[in-house]
Structures are given as C-alpha cells and as structure tokens.
Amino acid sequence: MIQYMTKKKTLMVFVILLMIASSVGGTLFALVMSALVDCVSGKQEQLLSTFLYSVLFVIVYCLMQSGYSYTKAYMIAETRKSLKNDLFEHIYFQDMEKFETQNSAGYINELSNNMTIIEDTYFRNILSMGQMFVGFLTSSLITIIVQPVMLLVMLALGFIMLATTRLTTKPLERSMKEYSGKLGEYTDEIKDDFSGFGIIHLFHTVDAVVRKHGVKNTEVESAKRKSENDRIICACLGEFVGLLSTVLVMASAAYFSQKGMFSAGMIIAFGSLIGQVVGPITSIPTVVANFHAAKPVKEQFEKILAKEKIQDVSGEAIPEGDITLESVTYGYGEKKVLRECSYCFEKGKHYVLLGSSGAGKSSLLNLLAGIYQNYTGKIVVKDVDIKNISRRNMSDAVTMVKQDTFLFNDTIRNNITLFREGYSEQEISDVVERTGLKKLVASLPEGLETVIQENGNNFSGGEKQRIGLARALLRNSQVLLLDEFTANLDPVIAQELEDNILKRKDKTIITVTHQQTKEKLEKYDEVLVLGEGKLRKMA
Numbered sequence: 001m002i003q004y005m006t007k008k009k010t011l012m013v014f015v016i017l018l019m020i021a022s023s024v025g026g027t028l029f030a031l032v033m034s035a036l037v038d039c040v041s042g043k044q045e046q047l048l049s050t051f052l053y054s055v056l057f058v059i060v061y062c063l064m065q066s067g068y069s070y071t072k073a074y075m076i077a078e079t080r081k082s083l084k085n086d087l088f089e090h091i092y093f094q095d096m097e098k099f100e101t102q103n104s105a106g107y108i109n110e111l112s113n114n115m116t117i118i119e120d121t122y123f124r125n126i127l128s129m130g131q132m133f134v135g136f137l138t139s140s141l142i143t144i145i146v147q148p149v150m151l152l153v154m155l156a157l158g159f160i161m162l163a164t165t166r167l168t169t170k171p172l173e174r175s176m177k178e179y180s181g182k183l184g185e186y187t188d189e190i191k192d193d194f195s196g197f198g199i200i201h202l203f204h205t206v207d208a209v210v211r212k213h214g215v216k217n218t219e220v221e222s223a224k225r226k227s228e229n230d231r232i233i234c235a236c237l238g239e240f241v242g243l244l245s246t247v248l249v250m251a252s253a254a255y256f257s258q259k260g261m262f263s264a265g266m267i268i269a270f271g272s273l274i275g276q277v278v279g280p281i282t283s284i285p286t287v288v289a290n291f292h293a294a295k296p297v298k299e300q301f302e303k304i305l306a307k308e309k310i311q312d313v314s315g316e317a318i319p320e321g322d323i324t325l326e327s328v329t330y331g332y333g334e335k336k337v338l339r340e341c342s343y344c345f346e347k348g349k350h351y352v353l354l355g356s357s358g359a360g361k362s363s364l365l366n367l368l369a370g371i372y373q374n375y376t377g378k379i380v381v382k383d384v385d386i387k388n389i390s391r392r393n394m395s396d397a398v399t400m401v402k403q404d405t406f407l408f409n410d411t412i413r414n415n416i417t418l419f420r421e422g423y424s425e426q427e428i429s430d431v432v433e434r435t436g437l438k439k440l441v442a443s444l445p446e447g448l449e450t451v452i453q454e455n456g457n458n459f460s461g462g463e464k465q466r467i468g469l470a471r472a473l474l475r476n477s478q479v480l481l482l483d484e485f486t487a488n489l490d491p492v493i494a495q496e497l498e499d500n501i502l503k504r505k506d507k508t509i510i511t512v513t514h515q516q517t518k519e520k521l522e523k524y525d526e527v528l529v530l531g532e533g534k535l536r537k538m539a
Contacts, residue, residue: 001122001298004079004086015075018068019127023134025061027142030272032057034265072127079123083301084111090307109187110304114297117180122294129287132280139276146262146269153252154274157245158281164241172234175227176293182216182223189216234286241282249274318389318397320478321382322346323368323508325535328377330360330367337363339533340377347478350502350509352521354538355530361512362402364530365481368510370394399477403484405468407456412441413448416470423474434500435470436493437463462489469497482511498523 006012032054039047091107143151193200193209200209253270256262323345330338337360345351345368355361366372367379370386379386386394407415416431417423428448432438440463444450456464469485480501486494501509502523511524521527527538 001083001118001301002126004083005075005123005126007082008075008078011071011075011078015068015071015127016130018064018071019131020134021064022061022068023131024138025057025064027135027138027273027276029057029061030139030269030276031142033272034263034269037265037268038263040264076119076123076127080115080119083118084115087111087301087304090304094307104191106184106188108191109184110300113183113187114180114300118294118297118301121176121290122298125287125290125294128283132283135276136280139273143270143273143277146266147256150249150252150256150270151277154245154249154277155281157248157274158278161241161245161278161282162284164237172227172230173289173292175223175230176289177296179220179223179227180293180296182220186216186220189213245278246271246274318386318393318478319382319384320347323479324378324380326378326380328367328375328379329533330363330372330375336533337530338367338375341534343528343535345508345510347508348505349525350507350523351511351526351528352524353510353512353528353530354514354516359530360533361530362483364535365400365483365510365512368479369398369400369481371400396475397477398479398481399472399475400481400483401469401472401485403487405456405464407452407459407464407467409452409454411449411451412444412467415452415467416448416474418471427474431470431473434473435466435497437466437470462493465489466497473501478506479508480510482509484512484514486513 035050036047036054039050087110091110140151143154190213193213196209200206250267250271253262253267257264257267325338325341325343327340327342328338329336329340337358353361353364363372367375370389370391373387381389381397389397413428416428432441432448441447441450452459452467456467459467465485465487466489472480482501486498489497498511501507513520521538528535529538
C-alpha cells in the first residue's frame with residue numbers, strides 16, 4: 001500500500017520537507033516562549049525585539065503548518081484516488097464467473113467503508129508517525145543541549161505511560177476489528193434490503209425486513225460504541241498520566257532552575273517539550289493498534305490487486321461464418337448443463353431454443369457470447385477459437401439481449417450507445433424507430449437526453465426492454481442472442497418487434513423462449529431443445 005503514497009515522488013518529498021519544517025517549528029516554539037519569559041528581568045527594548053521576532057516566528061510557523069496540512073490532504077486524496085482506481089480496475093477486469101463469486105455489496109464495501117478505514121488507520125497513521133518522530137528527535141536534541149538529565153526524566157515518564165496505556169490498547173484493537181466486520185455486514189444488509197424493495201412489498205414482509213435491519217443496525221452501532229468507549233478509556237488514561245507527567249517535569253525543571261542550571265524561561269520550555277518527547281512514546285500502542293486495524297483491510301486490498309486482470313487478447317477479428325460447439329462441457333460445480341455438447345449454428349439461420357427451467361439455455365448464450373470461458377471443449381467461428389478473439393471484437397460481433405435489462409442512471413442516449421462514441425444521429429434514430437421508442441422519445445421534453453432514474457423507475461418494463469433491444473440493434477452485430485427478450489412486452493408489440501428482427505436474413509439469431517405455439521416456432525429455421533446437456537432438433 002505504501003507505493004500509492006510514493007507514486008508522485010515530487011509531491012511526497014514536498015510533504016516530507018513541510019512535515020519536518022512544521023514539526024521542528026512546533027518544537028522551537030518552546031524556546032520562543034522561554035525567551036519571552038526571560039525578558040522579565042531585562043530591558044523593554046529587549047522585550048519589544050523578542051516580541052516582534054516571536055510574532056514573525058508565529059507567522060512563518062503557521063504558514064508552514066497550513067502548507068503542510070494542505071499538501072498532506074492533497075497527497076492523501078491522490079493516494080486514495082489512485083488506490084480506488086486500481087481496485088476498481090482489478091474488480092472489473094475479471095471474467096463474469098469470478099466476479100459473481102462475491103456479492104456486489106462486498107465490492108461496494110471495499111471502495112467505501114474499507115477505503116475510509118485504510119485511509120485513517122494506515123495512510124494518515126504513517127504521516128502522523130513521521131511527524132511525531134521528527135518532533136521527538138528535535139525535542140530530545142534541545143533537551144540534551146540544555147540539560148541531559150531532563151531527557152532521562154522525560155523518557156522514564158514516557159515509558160511508564162507506555163506501560164500504562166498498553167493495558168487498554170488490546171481491547172481497542174479487538175473492538176476496532178469487530179466494528180469493521182459489523183460495518184461490512186451492515187452494508188450487505190442495506191444493499192439487499194434496497195435491491196429487494198419491490199419483492200419485499202409484493203410479499204408484504206416489510207415488518208420482518210425492518211426488524212432484520214434493526215438487528216444489524218443495533219449490532220453495528222453497538223460495535224462502534226464499544227470501539228469509541230475503548231478509545232475514550234485510552235484517551236482519559238493517557239490524559240491523566242500525561243498531566244501527571246507534566247507536573248513532575250515542571251517540578252524537576254523548577255528544581256534545576258533553582259540550582260542555576262538554566263533560566264526560569266526554560267521551565268516553560270520544558271513544559272512544552274515534554275509533550276514532544278513523551279507523546280511519541282505513549283502513542284506507540286495507538287500507532288501499532290491502527291496498523292493492526294488496517295491489516296485485514298490491507299490484506300483484502302492486496303488480494304484484490306493481486307488478481308490477474310483479464311487482458312484483451314490482440315487476436316484477429318471474428319470472422320463471419322458458422323458457430324460450432326465441439327464437445328463443450330460446462331456447469332456449476334457438480335451440476336453440468338452441457339455434457340460433451342456438439343452442434344453447428346449455421347451463418348444467417350434463425351434458431352429458437354427451448355428447454356426446461358435450469359436446463360442451461362441462458363448459460364449456453366453466455367458461452368456463445370464469450371462471457372463464460374470456464375468450459376472444456378471448443379467454440380469456434382469459422383475455425384477460429386473464440387478464446388483467441390479479443391473481447392472488443394467478440395462484443396462487436398455477438399450481441400445479447402436479456403430478459404431483465406439493466407439501465408444506467410444516465411440519459412436514454414447513453415443507455416442505448418453504452419457511452420461509446422462514433423454512432424451517427426441517423427443510426428440512433430433508426431434503432432429508436434425500429435424498437436418502437438420513437439413515440440416515447442418524442443413525448444419527452446428532453447428527448448434522448450432524458451435521464452433514466454435508478455433501476456429505470458421512470459419507465460415501464462416494456463420501455464426498458466425496448467431500450468435494451470435498441471442498444472443491441474445499434475451494434476449491428478452479425479450474431480444476435482435473444483434471451484426471453486419479449487417477456488415484458490405487450491403481445492402485439494412483441495410480435496411486431498420479433499418479426500422485424502427476423503426479417504434480417506444476414507444475421508444469425510438464436511432466441512430462447514418458453515412460448516411453444518406453432519405460429520411462433522414456424523418463424524424460425526430450426527427449433528432446438530436443450531436437455532440432459534445436449535442440443536437436439538425438435539422432432
């Protein structure tokens with residue numbers, strides 16, 4: 001993770017220099033206060049000049065402190081941005097099967113809650129540790145020069161405080177780890193609750209879900225409260241021991257001052273320096289606790305970053321021709337939906353695919369589209385293995401329309417083009433008309449620039465399906481895979497759309513459907529049935 005902080009080396013060096021200047025300046029302020037106090041017995045001219053130099057010092061110090069705070073915040077932001085970009089890419093550049101092994105709420109948690117945890121307990125912790133280290137060295141050097149015995153007193157008090165606060169850090173580590181886990185569980189809970197809003201209301205289980213949410217909410221808040229309580233205990237104990245140590249140091253400084261070992265002003269200076277010497281020592285448990293708290297998140301991030309990103313092979317473009325399955329076997333665990341399946345889908349023919357629920361019809365379409373690749377055997381297009389064809393070329397040549405169309409919270413235009421540029425207005429207008437969307441778009445004040453709300457809530461199921469179909473037709477692919485694509489459409493509109501699509505004799509079309517009316521099946525060149533892992537023509 002440290003490499004993300006050092007990506008911009010010039011910025012990192014600048015932050016370190018400002019951190020050193022700020023820390024040294026904060027330490028030297030004790031000497032400024034000492035000089036002012038020592039002016040008590042001097043002349044007014046000496047007091048005035050010391051005062052003016054002190055004001056100048058404060059101005060310079062505040063400028064350095066502000067500069068450090070600003071550049072530190074900027075570097076943290078850049079570090080966070082870079083890490084999130086890399087995590088997102090490694091999550092997104094996976095094949096579909098690996099991606100689906102984790103709930104999407106888990107990915108959201110990594111990029112939100114866990115990102116905050118790693119920032120607070122790792123990145124900021126490193127900078128705080130550096131600042132304390134510089135302050136400790138500077139204060140120790142000043143103390144040695146003035147009176148080495150005072151440094152021994154401070155160090156002794158520091159280690160006494162360290163031993164005391166150490167008693168409370170282990171519970172803090174445990175509570176922080178528990179809170180992180182409960183926070184992840186709560187994120188999963190609310191993601192499911194919001195995603196299942198419709199089905200929950202449909203089955204009238206709102207009360208049960210509210211109670212379930214209440215339980216998870218109570219657990220995460222209890223874990224957070226326990227973590228905060230442990231922090232408070234650490235802070236209170238540290239404050240008590242810290243104040244007591246300050247009293248002891250000030251008393252020792254007063255004693256040495258009476259003995260004439262240094263000026264009275266240094267008593268004030270040592271009151272400030274003790275914090276710079278003892279503070280870093282007593283902060284060791286907190287620093288270590290933060291690194292321990294960051295460890296599980298850091299390991300999870302490293303695990304994601306270690307995943308090999310799917311590289312788009314630079315293979316040849318997909319040729320136009322027959323699509324052939326050669327002894328293809330595919331399944332989920334022990335269940336095989338295809339077993340040594342062989343079949344040839346001839347170029348330009350239209351196929352309708354039947355089969356019972358769970359027979360593997362949708363899986364077969366995913367295989368033909370190159371989405372699922374964890375299979376044995378071969379799928380070839382005119383003797384070219386689709387695994388050797390680049391993703392972009394594959395997606396340009398093969399387009400699939402699913403029963404449930406996912407729509408982005410964006411404009412109709414961007415949902416049809418899927419953010420790809422290069423389509424002409426005429427091409428977009430043509431697919432809008434061919435999918436029956438022209439009247440709808442014309443009725444909207446902003447037309448194609450109308451924003452689709454989350455989950456397409458401002459459109460009907462049929463309208464969403466037609467947008468998904470327009471998205472597919474715009475690609476003008478040579479192969480169309482249609483998975484129950486008319487399920488959410490009015491029967492009349494569905495028949496009209498299907499007829500328009502089937503007029504394209506230059507396209508290879510494979511349609512999955514549960515409808516087995518004679519009129520529908522006769523529209524296709526071949527009727528196939530998928531069962532027991534094999535494809536066969538319907539008798």
